[in-house]
Amino acid sequence: MQSKPTTIKEIARILNISPSSVSRGLHDHPSIGAVTREKIKQLAKSLNYEPNKAAILFQKGKTYTIGVILPELSEHFFSIAISAIEDEAMKKNYTVIFAQSHDRYELEVKLVEKMKNQRVDGLLVSISKHTCNFDHFEKVNSFNIPVVFFDRIPPLKNVHYVASGLESATVKAVNYLLKKGHRSIGMINGPGTLYASEERKDGYKQAITFNRLKFDPSLVINCDLTEQGTIDAAEKFLKHKRKPTAIVAFNDYVALFLIKHFKKMNVIDDFDIVSYANLPIISYLDHAPVASVEQYPYLQGQKAVNILLDLIHSPNTENQAYYNTIVDADLIVNETNY
Template sequence: MAKQLRLSVSTVSKALNDHPRIGEVTKDRVKKLAKQLNYVPNQAAIHFKQRKTFTLGIILPSLMDHFYTLAVNGFDDYASAKGYHVIIGQNHESLQREKQLVSLMQSSRIDGLLISVSKETQDISHLRKLEQAGIPVIYFARKPIDINCNYIVSNVYDASIKAVSFLLSRGHKRIAFINGPSYWSTSKQRFVGYRDGLIQNGLKFDPTLVDETNLSTESTHKAVRKLMQHPAPPTAILCFKDYMMLDVMKCIRTEYSSMAKSIELIGYGALPLFEKIENPPLASMQEQPYKIGQQAAETILKLIDHPEKERIVQQTSLPCTLKIFQ
């Protein structure tokens, strides 16, 4: 184009990029010819010059989980609007798979990563390597315990207090809690909120009404049986996730049918499914996954554009609301 228009390469380049020092007449000539020639900018060259690939990564356990699907939508919508592409990887709760995905994304030269670690992940050295390479990392849904890091999560501590208070307002005194793995930050926060909710309302915390699971159906059913065989079984159960609550409902209705109607359940996630089935659980704590994804993308782009902010840890907790199904 430069030769055909009898302009320098530099002038043509600046005209295509609307440089203020190039006159409007020249810009119009260049853009008109570019359109006639079906000119397409060399994105690789642009990215090289800007030292960015305009690609973000997101790693999560599974897109089968309604929470993660909505979070990805929020993340991708915001990133796409800002000109970024998103690479999605599922770790399927495997640390080895997660490490492979991190390595793959680093070799793909992503500009930033959003991750919800697998249930096997306790050591995050593979993620620290990304940060050391100048790639910002933000954790969502699950974050490492006792490690100062960037994260955006649901405020499940307050949510647990709300859930316990609601059950107490309905006359329950024997409230059990079936938790996820204790080494997860979300499990720890849910448990502390459950315990504090009881104490704040004048009830004594009973550790025999709490059980930990690995989130499998077998592990959940085992926890239910333990609680139901208690000398003073619970009249209400707070469940770590709605998917767990489905397993709890099945076990109680199958093995303890005579008590099923008297036991009320609250989970986390507010699955749309519960609005369509007969005999749904009492309620669920509704999170904001789409907003979490949006805010995570916004934060990552700020860290990419302003690397000096990486020294200031970005931490956000979004509130949950109680959604009642009965």
């Protein structure tokens, strides 16, 4: 059996002609006679010759490949976004390379470098929770590789991004709890390095002050989004002088950690919990969040990849306006709680 793919040079050697003549013959160039063209094509077919697509694309200056770097591919939100990215990329004949940072800044930096070395045409990124330096993305831009951020976006002005309207969604969430009669509402927020944490806090503060209540910063606790970090935040609320009766959790995973701990402490019935992401599983829980913010990951992924493809095919990006797209989020009330 033939162990290596047939090359143009091999066809040229057998026919005793130049490799350039073989290439032109395979592409029906008029400079190659009809008889020679036919010999070239027949021999190529008999040897199972296939064009080296990588070399062809390299000559064109494009690889028709985009890179995607996410914190965790296993998270439901990102798995839905991945489906959208793949669907849209497939329509434009693009291949997608996925990588996960596992929420580690150092790994994210390495992955960006690897994507650059793979000569991807563009990058889609949801940053790690520890990322506060963005030099690695500036470096990629200097190689004319456009970057579009989505969901977790950096707190920078001159970037392309697609994100959920978290501030307005948080206003809806807190207003919902206030209408239920809660007057002491806590928030388990994410790390301060995440722009999304600031958006949640701003929405929380806006809803509290609009309803003529005093904003208490001690009721907003940042955590690292781990189970232990959530437990530590929960314990602070249980010991707080203004012990809250409702809690807004950073996402459904934090809410699940919170519910697990409160059940263990036998205080689960003392709290209403609102979260973000609207995972399908929450509707099956005995003590589910009373509501969750739907952030539409498929739509975010769809918009992000289409913006990236537009940037890749833009003839001149020097004066390109920055795409700043916000996807409206909705508060979904969990009817099983009533």
